[in-house]
Amino acid sequence: MIWRNIASNFLTLSIVLLLALAGAIAWGKHQFSGPGPSNIAQCVQIAPGASLNAVSQQLAAQGAVSSAYIFRAGADYLDKSRDLKFGSYLIEPNASMKDIVDVITAGGPSTCGTQVILRVGVRANSVLLRDMNPDTGAFEEIARFDPASGDVPEVIAAAQQKPDARLRITVAEGVTSWQIAEALKQVDFLSGEIKGVPAEGSLAPDTYEVEKGSERAALLAEMAKRQSAILAKAWEERPFGLPYKTPEEALIMASIVEKETGVAEERAQVASVFVNRLEQGMRLQTDPTVIYGVTGGRGVLDRGLRRSELNATTPYNTYRIDGLPPTPIANPGREAIQAALNPADTDYIFFVADGSGGHAFARTLEEHNANVARWREIESQRGQAVDTPVQDGG
Template identity: 80%
Template sequence: MIWRNIASNFLTLLIVLLIAVAAAVAWARHEFSGPGPSEVAQCVQIAPGASLNAVSQQLAAQGAVSSAYLFRAGADYMEKSRDLKFGSYLVPPRASMEEIVGAITAGGPSTCGTEVILRVGVRETTILLRDMNQETGAFEEMARFNPATEEAPEAILAAEQKPDARLRVAVAEGVTSWQIVEGLNDADFLEGEVADVPAEGSLAPDTYEVKKGSARQALLDEMSRRQARILAEEWDARPFGLPYDSPEEALIMASIVEKETGVPEERPQVASVFVNRLEQGMRLETDPTVIYGVTNGREVLDRGLRRSELNAATPYNTYRIDGLPPTPIANPGRAAIHAALNPAQTDYVFFVADGSGGHAFARTLEEHNANVARWREIEAQRGEPTDTPVQGDG
């Protein structure tokens, strides 16, 4: 009888313990996956080589999670404890521990914190400082300057020294290789000499994460590798029947498409015009190639082309030469390369500006002349010169 009571009491105690454990597990799961304690967006910064224990303590200290232990246990359970990715990640208000684990182990571009960005643009290169407003969860510009003509603000110099600040180089589509090298040389947070300006078209416009003291040449090499990979992928996926004998010719066409339109949706149509001209034995007659022959990609031509320039016999004057120019005239982005290798199926052989930022396309010279007349009217209304040739614009 005594042993039966002991067994009964033990069984009862075991059941109570199991219920307590189940309740604890249920609570822990709810705590891990339920809304977090922070009422505002949090910028979670993961240092290189940081341990899960250090990160969990950091998150608890800044109020992003309610328990460092539960955060570590949950990450272990998700088998994510060894997947921490260096960077700064914005997590929304009331984010759960589960969501935070997902954010800091998925990787990708940093989404919050202080960042200094070198922007190499077609018309200007700037360095700007941005920081996240935690109340709105949005980046705000704090300072900006042109490194070629202005002194760096103290705020930017101080930000460059911060160990947790992100440094980026953002290269716009359509810039020349010379512009990129000049921009990199203007960035004090980069180091090293550039031996030679890379071949035109060989650098991929994109945003690149760098570290203070990164070598300029190493960054150029990465841009070149990325562009080569993009071109190879697009070339391998191209349809048959295009008038290119090599990927290099497709890259030349992509650079022309890039410079001819600022409207992304137009790229396939613009590419179709030039492909149709090549196939019909027409000259390309495009102003951006002539401009490149005048400037060698070293400046922006803030004026219309002169008649003498349009008549000059240069390798880049597509009013005078047949086929493509000898090299690209800028560094095209992936979208322009894709358009050059996947042009729209059209009968267009002409285009001209339509006044909206885009172009009016035409199949015949009669249609084109009508479009040109409308464009001349728009120029006159704007008080702009109306004697610049437009045949090369399509």
């Protein structure tokens, strides 16, 4: 009898323990897969050779996970405990432990932490140092300098040496190939020589992730590859009847559109003006092409065009030549290429600045002259010179 009672009690205890264990496992799974405790984005840095134990303790200390033990157990269960990837990773607010395991074992470019960014602009270049504020989860600017000065601030020089620093090149729409090549020469986290300036228009304005010591020539090749793919796709999908014989001619038009307007919503309208002019046998008469003929794409013309420059016959003076200039005049972005190959359906053949940053479009010379008069009045009210001719195209 006594043994029967002992067996019964043991069975009861075993059931209770099994139920408790099942409950603990269920609770652990819920903790592992449920929303995490951090209400802000966090940057998690995985050091080279870091162990799962060290990372789990780090995450718990940061408040990204509620339990280092459950995090380790979950990573073991998913068979990812040995898959940690070196780098700095952005963890979204309330990310679950499972989400965090997926992020830090997937690898790829670092998505947070220190960023050193070369920004290549039309008028100036800059190198920017940013870092994530752990209290807000937002990136904040730490320092900035002009790379042409050659005087790299110590804080940026030190940041470039960090093994997990994220190095990026951001190229603005409308910069020339010469400007890009010169900018790449100015930063010391790239290596190698640039042999010659790439063809105008052949480089895609975009953001490029690089590693310390990346070859400048390889980066330019990647820019050319992206631009070629963008142009090829847009050319393949173009509508019937456009006045371009080759993709290169479309790229030339895209570069003109890019330089004529900074208003995204206007690109297709600006493209329609130049397409209509080509179809009607009118000259394009656009200042940016003349400017390119003067500068050769080497920098910005910080003055108005002179009458002698407007009167000179050059391959880029679209007041003097018929049709398109021989090459693009800058590197157009994806949207400008799309606009050149998908122009708006209008009968506009003129446009001029309207004082708001955009343009006033016209179908007839009479309408255009009225728009020009309004623009001259705006210039006069602003105290600007009014003797520079306002051209048909822009």
